[in-house]
Amino acid sequence: MNLNTDVLVIGSGIAGLFTALKVSEYADVILVTKKNKTESNTNYAQGGIASVIDKNDTFEKHIEDTLIAGAGLCGKSAVELLVHEGPDRINDLIEIGTNFTRKEGKLDLAREGGHSMHRIVHAKDFTGREIERALIEHVLSSKRIQVIENALAIDLITEHNIKNLKDEPLNNRNCWGAYILDIFKKSVFTITSKATVLATGGLGQVYLHTTNPYIATGDGFAMAYRAGARIGNMEFIQFHPTSLYSEETSLTTPSFLISEAVRGFGGILKNKAGECFMEKYDSRKELAPRDIVARAIDSELKRTGDEFVLLDVTHKSKEEIIDHFPSIYEKCLSVDIDISKQPIPVVPAAHYACGGIVVDEFARTSLKGLYACGEVSMTGVHGANRLASNSLLEAVVYGYRAALDIDKLIKVTQTTRVDVPEWDDSGTLSHDEKVLITHSIKEIKQIMWDYVGIVRSDLRLERAASRLHNIFLENEQLYKRTKVFEDILELRNITTCAHMIIKSAQMRKESRGLHFTLDYPNLLEVAENTILQNTNP
Numbered sequence: 250m251n252l253n254t255d256v257l258v259i260g261s262g263i264a265g266l267f268t269a270l271k272v273s274e275y276a277d278v279i280l281v282t283k284k285n286k287t288e289s290n291t292n293y294a295q296g297g298i299a300s301v302i303d304k305n306d307t308f309e310k311h312i313e314d315t316l317i318a319g320a321g322l323c324g325k326s327a328v329e330l331l332v333h334e335g336p337d338r339i340n341d342l343i344e345i346g347t348n349f350t351r352k353e354g355k356l357d358l359a360r361e362g363g364h365s366m367h368r369i370v371h372a373k374d375f376t377g378r379e380i381e382r383a384l385i386e387h388v389l390s391s392k393r394i395q396v397i398e399n400a401l402a403i404d405l406i407t408e409h410n411i412k413n414l415k416d417e418p419l420n421n422r423n424c425w426g427a428y429i430l431d432i433f434k435k436s437v438f439t440i441t442s443k444a445t446v447l448a449t450g451g452l453g454q455v456y457l458h459t460t461n462p463y464i465a466t467g468d469g470f471a472m473a474y475r476a477g478a479r480i481g482n483m484e485f486i487q488f489h490p491t492s493l494y495s496e497e498t499s500l501t502t503p504s505f506l507i508s509e510a511v512r513g514f515g516g517i518l519k520n521k522a523g524e525c526f527m528e529k530y531d532s533r534k535e536l537a538p539r540d541i542v543a544r545a546i547d548s549e550l551k552r553t554g555d556e557f558v559l560l561d562v563t564h565k566s567k568e569e570i571i572d573h574f575p576s577i578y579e580k581c582l583s584v585d586i587d588i589s590k591q592p593i594p595v596v597p598a599a600h601y602a603c604g605g606i607v608v609d610e611f612a613r614t615s616l617k618g619l620y621a622c623g624e625v626s627m628t629g630v631h632g633a634n635r636l637a638s639n640s641l642l643e644a645v646v647y648g649y650r651a652a653l654d655i656d657k658l659i660k661v662t663q664t665t666r667v668d669v670p671e672w673d674d675s676g677t678l679s680h681d682e683k684v685l686i687t688h689s690i691k692e693i694k695q696i697m698w699d700y701v702g703i704v705r706s707d708l709r710l711e712r713a714a715s716r717l718h719n720i721f722l723e724n725e726q727l728y729k730r731t732k733v734f735e736d737i738l739e740l741r742n743i744t745t746c747a748h749m750i751i752k753s754a755q756m757r758k759e760s761r762g763l764h765f766t767l768d769y770p771n772l773l774e775v776a777e778n779t780i781l782q783n784t785n786p
């Protein structure tokens with residue numbers, strides 16, 4: 250089965266669904282997603298979506314808060330677009346039936362760390378799930394959108410797939426769709442399109458501990474890199490300081506978030522020996538900003554060799570704990586921890602990728618016909634550190650802008666490419682050694698956690714790079730002689746993302762925002778993006 254459409258959208262989180270919906274107003278869309286349509290980072294987003302709604306708030310304040318968080322590396326015009334167009338996109342979400350929480354008829358606006366005003370629009374503490382519900386309802390009722398689940402995009406189709414075009418210079422390359430794996434049938438088909446939108450979300454699964462679900466294996470970053478698109482600022486990984494530690498780090502279940510509100514409530518961080526340690530790192534102790542607390546925990550873990558630290562609220566009354574944190578209480582109880590009597594074992598966890606596929610103000614990548622929206626993209630909005638709740642907003646603002654540009658593009662693109670070769674897996678064998686793949690994924694996650702985590706150094710990065718190279722060589726051989734299936738593709742993508750994070754971290758000879766290295770603890774005067782491009786796709 251090979252398919253052809255106006256616009257191919259890859260991913261069914263907020264970015265993919267929103268863009269598909271907007272494009273469907275004027276064109277046909279095929280949306281592929283590798284699991285079922287709701288499995289996405291979006292579905293896990295709790296806090297909300299930031300926008301200037303309150304009459305006392307101003308665009309200038311939201312812009313300033315975003316620029317401060319980004320530590321000198323945000324693209325100012327990208328931030329301005331985000332903030333100015335935010336309210337209209339929130340209205341779009343309301344118009345399609347997203348039920349945001351209201352107080353006396355008005356949107357209830359919360360305030361989060363780094364925001365100088367109340368501007369977080371939310372649906373209780375399940376904002377992402379509610380947005381996803383509303384978007385999916387509309388996407389499924391659209392006659393112009395075909396949704397294909399359990400369809401994993403393997404690689405983008407560009408000149409490098411077509412024999413006599415292989416030498417086309419990188420700055421003149423196009424994207425004509427993608428090769429897709431039908432996960433159940435274990436067969437590969439082609440979708441050709443006039444425009445392709447990568448909306449594949451994040452890459453948290455590159456790390457041992459992550460709040461991201463298992464879909465977040467960085468497929469879009471890796472596909473775009475293999476195809477020769479420009480990728481930027483991959484070293485800026487945001488770690489959440491406190492996620493519930495579990496002895497069995499599952500490859501498929503994300504770490505459960507222990508909200509920052511627990512520290513605000515009086516929770517005390519201690520090491521396993523019972524010593525309070527935050528004072529050593531920052532006078533604000535447990536109330537220091539997210540990245541400082543994450544760094545302090547990491548340093549304590551490195552010093553003691555322990556796997557977790559403890560977050561203690563046992564000095565508070567049980568009634569108060571349950572009243573404030575019913576779901577955290579229940580979740581911990583389900584793993585035999587009564588948090589009113591025992592401290593919670595916590596570790597930081599990889600949470601958000603601030604870098605990604607470099608795009609312009611219309612979400613256009615460096616390949617013609619290829620767009621990127623949501624967490625996989627680098628619009629310039631986040632710089633070296635993301636301001637809380639700006640990511641859902643970025644996905645809708647830039648998804649909308651992509652749709653505006655695609656409208657123009659497909660009017661001048663008469664037909665889709667017809668001479669795309671079929672996926673060639675001749676000479677490859679079926680594979681039944683899943684253990685090799687699981688083991689490699691575990692190894693990479695551990696390497697990235699230990700050497701390319703919250704605190705880095707030249708030595709740790711070098712070690713990570715050489716370990717990863719060996720794993721890469723072994724798995725490329727396996728990939729070349731094996732019929733493709735889900736796990737081997739995800740391993741390949743995790744490996745590529747790990748490579749890009751290490752490489753970018755090695756390029757940055759300073760500590761800025763989320764990138765902290767012992768060898769260059771200071772800021773350079775001039776802030777520059779780190780850009781990677783595969784020159785031999």
Ligand SMILES: Cc1cc2nc3c(=O)[nH]c(=O)nc-3n(C[C@H](O)[C@H](O)[C@H](O)COP(=O)(O)OP(=O)(O)OC[C@H]3O[C@@H](n4cnc5c(N)ncnc54)[C@H](O)[C@@H]3O)c2cc1C
Pocket residue numbers: 259260261262263264265281282283284286287288289290291292293294295296297298299376377400401402403448449450451460461462464465468469506600601622623624625637638639640641642644
């Ligand atoms: C626990 C948690 C809480 C968060 N809270 C907030 C918050 O309060 N506010 C905020 O702004 N942000 C929050 N974030 C971040 C935010 O949720 C994400 O950045 C955002 O949802 C990303 O949306 P997306 O559409 O880009 O990607 P996703 O929602 O991750 O969707 C990606 C889609 O692509 C599909 N996909 C991936 N690879 C392939 C492939 N190869 N082929 C086919 N399909 C593929 C996936 O299956 C999925 O459908 C949170 C994140 C987490 C993990």
